[in-house]
Amino acid sequence: MIRDKIDKILNSLPEEELENVYWSLIFIQEDYIYKQNLREKGVFIELVNEAEDIIDLWEKTFAQNISEELKEEINYDQFKWHIFSYEKKECLKKEIARKAFDNLSKEEFYVMYQGSPIVFLYTNASKVISRDFDMQQDIYIFDKNFTWTYVHTHESMCGPYFYQINCN
Incomplete structure (x- = not known):
């Protein structure tokens, strides 16, 4: 039934608008695949109330x-990750990161995105790997104790980056 409604909308749009629809659908599909992958790994995602403080x-x-x-x-x-791309903080890069x-x-761990006032807490996340974030852009992942951060950028030549606080 919903597909019929979608088809009706698509059929009413001029050809030049269909590319916008296509890219919107790609975004929705990638977001679905990202979340589905995490669900399959048993990860729970919750919104954090104190996002600004974090x-x-x-x-x-x-x-x-x-x-x-x-x-x-x-x-x-x-972009906060410029501290790494401009080498103002020494960090691991690319495959080593x-x-x-x-x-x-x-x-x-926590997850935040550049320019967003929202922070998520991922729990039961032991099976999560860097590749899980490859379709995400300008995402910052970090532990609750703020001892490390992993950043995946929107630019293929920048990052990913991994930075760990020296805990000596």
């Missing part, structure tokens, strides 16, 4: 010692 703490932890002038110079406000993330013991 985002601030990510910045205070992982962008510490980066001056406001330097942040402006590297367009930090546009993936392996570091994959090898972590990670029962639960």
Whole structure:
């Protein structure tokens, strides 16, 4: 029944609008595949109430010692991960970053996206690997103790990045 409604809408649209519909459907499909993959791994995803505090703490932890002038110079406000792409924080990159993330013991962690005021908590997440985030853009994954962060960007030549706080 719903397919009939969708078909009716599609048939009413001019040809030049169908490309917009196509790309919207691709986005919906990729989001469905992403979430379905996590569900199959037994991951639970919940919205975190104190998102603003967590985002601030990510910045205070992982962008510490980066001056406001330097942040402006590297367009930090546009993409927080510029601290890694501009090599202002020494981190692991590409396949080495993936392996570091994959090898972590990670029962639960936070997930946030660039420019979004929302933070998610992923639990029962021990089977999650870096490849699970390959279709995500500008996603920041980090543990509840803020000792490490893994970032997958929207640019194929940038990242992914893995940064771990020295716990000496």
